[in-house]
Amino acid sequence: MGSFLRLVTLLKNYKLPLALHMMSNLLMALFTVFSLPAIIPFFQLFLNQELSQPVRPEEPFAFSNADEYLKFHFLSWLDGMEQAEAMLMMCFIIIALFFLKNFFHYMALFFLAPVRNGVVHDLRSMLFDRILAMPVSYFDDKQKGDLMSRFSMDVMEVENSILKSLEKAVREPLLVVGSLLFMLYISPGLTLFVFILILVTALIIGGISQQLKKKSTIVQQTLGRLLSFVEESISGIKVVKAFRAEGFLQGRFREVNKYYKYVLNRVLWRRDLSSPLSEFMGITVVCMLFYVGAQSVFRGEISSEAFLAFLLAFFYIINPSKNFANAYYSIQKGMAGLQRIEDLLLAPDHMPEKGNPAPFKELKKGIRLENVTFEYNGAERAAINNVSLEVKAGTTTALVGRSGSGKSTLADLVARFYDVSSGRILMDGVDVRDLKLSDLRKMMAVVSQEPVLFNDTIKNNIIFGYGEASMEAVERAAKMANAHDFIMETSDGYESGVGDRGNLLSGGQKQRIALARAILRDPPLLILDEATSALDSESEKLVQKALEEVMRGRTSIVVAHRLSTIKNADQIAVLSEGELVEAGSHNELMDKRGEYYKFINLQSLSDSD
Ligand SMILES: Nc1ncnc2c1ncn2[C@@H]1O[C@H](COP(=O)(O)OP(=O)(O)OP(=O)(O)O)[C@@H](O)[C@H]1O
Ligand SMILES: [Mg+2]
Structure with a gap:
């Protein structure tokens, strides 16, 4: 009763x-x-x-x-x-x-x-x-x-x-x-x-x-x-x-x-x-x-x-x-x-906030992962296994590795979509679990592997919950994401509807709108799960340039598939079956002739860059 x-x-x-x-x-x-x-x-x-x-x-x-x-x-x-x-x-x-x-x-x-x-x-x-x-x-x-x-x-x-x-x-x-x-x-x-x-x-x-x-x-x-x-x-x-x-x-x-x-x-x-x-x-x-x-x-x-x-x-x-x-x-x-x-x-909240969480307004030093291990609910194998990594503020880290190696999972852990099973993730030395969740999320923008749009206008999909955005700001973001031109070609421009889950747009268009959404927020931390395809080489180059500009001077964690993104990163972390096998710059890792070297040679065969 x-x-x-x-x-x-x-x-x-x-x-x-x-x-x-x-x-x-x-x-x-x-x-x-x-x-x-x-x-x-x-x-x-x-x-x-x-x-x-x-x-x-x-x-x-x-x-x-x-x-x-x-x-x-x-x-x-x-x-x-x-x-x-x-x-x-x-x-x-x-x-x-x-x-x-x-x-x-x-x-x-x-x-x-x-x-x-x-x-x-x-x-x-x-x-x-x-x-x-x-x-x-x-x-x-x-x-x-x-x-x-x-x-x-x-x-x-x-x-x-x-x-x-x-x-x-x-x-x-x-x-x-x-x-x-x-x-x-x-x-x-x-x-x-x-x-x-x-x-x-x-x-x-x-x-x-x-x-x-x-x-x-x-x-x-x-x-x-x-x-x-x-x-x-x-x-x-x-x-x-x-x-x-x-x-x-x-x-x-x-x-x-x-x-x-x-x-x-x-x-x-x-x-x-x-x-x-x-x-x-x-x-x-x-x-x-x-x-x-x-x-x-x-x-x-x-x-x-x-x-x-x-x-x-x-x-x-x-x-x-x-x-x-x-x-x-x-x-x-x-x-x-x-x-x-x-x-x-009444379902138990698996991600409880601490009683008085620390505020988080600025990322000064950087992010540190300490012996991070993570298993999905009911999974037999850990998706991330004992990973330690340092991401300095203002630098770009590219996560590379084969499909299923745990790149998206690692990015999700940093965004605290999941909590680690063991180990810690620190932002400026503070465990993410001790931070105010809304502050943490406000600090970052996430562009996921599959762009997610809602059945609304293009403009509202870009603003999406970011209250006080002017039309100029929206257009500036869209231009940086190389989306402005195609938006202007649609019947109602920024007021055009995108359909259920954005199905009135092409894969690449959806991606660019999702990118504009992140750019508009101008976040200190950018988490980007690069899509493997969806862009033709013409617009890919333009998006690439936009991305470089967005990432410059910003702390970014990018799940990277494109050689150009990888090469430009300050640090490359190579994952294999949930473990971090190598980390360093492109040149360092190429000299090492290890996993990364093999990975790049494989990529180069299929990549025109
Ligand atoms: N929601 C989930 N529940 C259970 N297992 C999952 C879930 N998502 C991913 N996995 C498993 O975790 C492992 C790592 O997946 P992840 O998505 O991080 O790979 P990835 O490196 O991003 O691959 P890709 O390059 O194909 O995107 C995989 O073995 C996958 O099967
Ligand atoms: Mg992935």
Whole structure:
């Protein structure tokens, strides 16, 4: 029930509408119950063609005999009237009561809407904030679709099942209690009989709902897998078609889809049982009641009109009870969704910040890696193994090595996308884990191996969260990245959209925009994961020149593939299978005739520089 308590915490922000909702509900229940005694004279007039004579209560007015006074005044008021007139009056009264009942019903719903939507809105915001706050490693072994389904389906489930049922969970018991009180007033014996029958029904239904929550969790998980599948297939659609993998993917999709259908059937079968079951039990109870009640009427213990009103009150109980049972089912189902949302909200943060992290405003001396070792979650082999390296401020270090040697991983460690497994990374002598994370990130710009663009305009992709950028600054950055000319050729220039993930642009164009984004920030530390291809040799040269200019006098760590970048670096670090095998300048390493020499000779064969 921990989840439920937390939901209640969320509700705290909506005290006023919630209070108004409860009040309206209470009034609605009140008018529903009031309409019961008002109907008795109605039946009386029908069955006996006349009303009973008003009898003045013997005792003075008190709370306990308020009803007798009410009845007396009511009957005295109707006493002088004609039959038809009295009937008309009672019709008006009943219409008025039902009007009020429904008015407050609407008011209850009216005030519930902002609560429902507000809680869902808050949940979504919390989830999104949480997703942005999670460290990169959290997403390595997560399915995107599963996260998406928590975001959409689970939140919807919470709304549809829990919040919608909240209304019923409050109102229906009120109605049940009110009607029960009325029934008690008419005949305690019959009421006890009804009460026991209802209790038995509730127990039976409750038993079935036990399993529902567990099954619902499986349903949501399966849906997550399904969505992951679709998401991956859409983003990889070209590869799917090129390799004619449609059949293969269809086969796998069908499997998951079939399983989804299977578990969903099970959940629906169980849930749908509640309504027919409770109706069947309801009618059984009614028949028993008729039988038992009729005996009382025949014996003259209660009047027939009172019994009819009692029956009506009983019907007022059946529906709310049924609704309440349904609400209970729904809440169980919604709880599964809430649980999955909470798993994400409460997931441990693997990259905690220190209590009072050191501020970091300037990189004066440089970066030092000391015996850095790093393993990815669940990996057998360390991706980085005992690497020690010094990067002086204002110099460029090129990381070279074969594919999979750990270059990108090392760059990610410096940016603190991951934390080292052992060893330390120091910035001006301070462990990066002791630095204020936002300061660290502000100090650097990262251009990743695959450029990442968002579905927005070119301009906004360059500014991207860097608040106060003027148009001139954006253009200057774009010019340095050799992107300005092609941007001007697009239909709306800097205001052109780039499409989902930038798919309206070519690979090289995306890269240059990502570069402009980094240049605009003019960061003290530049981390660049050079793309292996994507640029034609013409624009490659221009980007190369831009890069040289950007890196001049700036601390840069560049994962380098191009010979020109490598040669110009102040220091070259050669990685092999996660280990640092050599470090030094181009000339030093060439003289050594070691790994680097071999690497360059291989490169030169394929490189025109
Ligand atoms: N997110 C990850 N989870 C688990 N293992 C990973 C992950 N990313 C990379 N690896 C593994 O870590 C090793 C180093 O990868 P890395 O991406 O650093 O190589 P790289 O030198 O940048 O290669 P390339 O030149 O091809 O980009 C590889 O063996 C790779 O399989
Ligand atoms: Mg890489």
